[in-house]
Amino acid sequence: MDPRPFHPRLEDLPRILPIFPLPGVLLLPDGKLPLNVFEPRYLALVQDALAWGRVFGMIQPQKTPVEGEEAGPVFDTGCAGRITAFSETDDGRLLVTLTGVCRFKVVEEVESNRGYRRVAADWEPFRHDLEPAPDISVDRRRLMAALKKFSKMHSLDINWKAIDAASDLALTVSLSMACPFEPPEKQALLECREAEQRAATLITLLEMAVAEYKGGPRSVRQ
Template sequence: MDPDQELRGFEGVCRLFPLPEVVLFPHCVLPLHIFEPRYRQMTEDALAGDRLIAMVKLKDGADWNVEEDPPIESVACLGKIFDHRRLADGRYNLLLVGMKRVRLLHELPKDELFRRARAELLDDEYPDDPVDSLRDELVDQFRKLCAREGRVEPEIARLLDKPIPLGVLVDLLGHYLGLPGAVKQAFLNETHVEERVKSLIDILQVHLSNADDPRDGSDSGFPPPFSLN
């Protein structure tokens, strides 16, 4: 999907699907099981319209079991339903593909069960200088991680050699790795591609260095064990 083409009719208002520890990146796919009445309504509304839903992470410490509308992050990912199945009892299984980052400007009064917000689209920002060396370093560090883990999904291996924009590549790799929600949110917040790439390179380097250092017997929980699947 071409995000610019798909979002040509976007009018600046998005449906919100807040979840704890869930962060969607542009160009990535998120499977969703919809069962709560408010999100069934949200899905029905989306399917009858532009099929857009903004995935947004609950702020750390927010309790969605207690608060009706717990606080959410200010940057979300606007996704589009590209496949769905409605189950007999009214639940839905969805595949949502990320389109673009959005900054949530303010929430709107609730006319439905689900939340909505006015939002602005955010584009990737590239430096004036070429980014070839950054791409090479990112790919090199990621391949070292794959070699250490002893496996990598074939589609990810092929992705490393494709001439896709660097912003897309770093988002796909960030999605693929089992990073904590707070780290993923920091990546989502960052529109400067150079900074996103440098941050992911740093994480990969620290993780590889810790794994190779026999003196490091601590279990700090970060960098986390990566999930290459």
């Protein structure tokens, strides 16, 4: 039985992709990202996505916008997700779970629709994201040593039993998405070619953050 019966095929993915630019937010293939959607343009994006295949892209702006300003140019690489759960709230918000499907390259930005931005997407460089990922081997000793120090630095509430039970691949995906790294570091994790490379990069970022710690947390986006 297919473990991902609703997963789209390459030919199912749209050429013109709605995007949701958010700094410091990372979506990876097979990762699950909760979103609290309240801006009118992004409510429109989600409503349109629900009607057109449930797919839209998460991508980071190249520079974090000042509050109240529009996000500027985005990075060249993002990750599309499929809406796998959503609920409406009485105050007009949508609570969405977006499951990562496939990364994409931005060919160009095209005309916006109903206030939200759209890009022409090239899926070909990441078509392997659509295949079930084989598990990987992670140096758990190094990872756990760095993660314990990093979590203490940032007062992170971590379910250590769940971490012990997770596969190396699932752990790499969830920690890469959840750890409060800076946007360029999140982008580096996204752009790793394979999961093994991402796991090594994750450990390096954790160890670098611990080594740079000087008695107080770095300025990070939570």
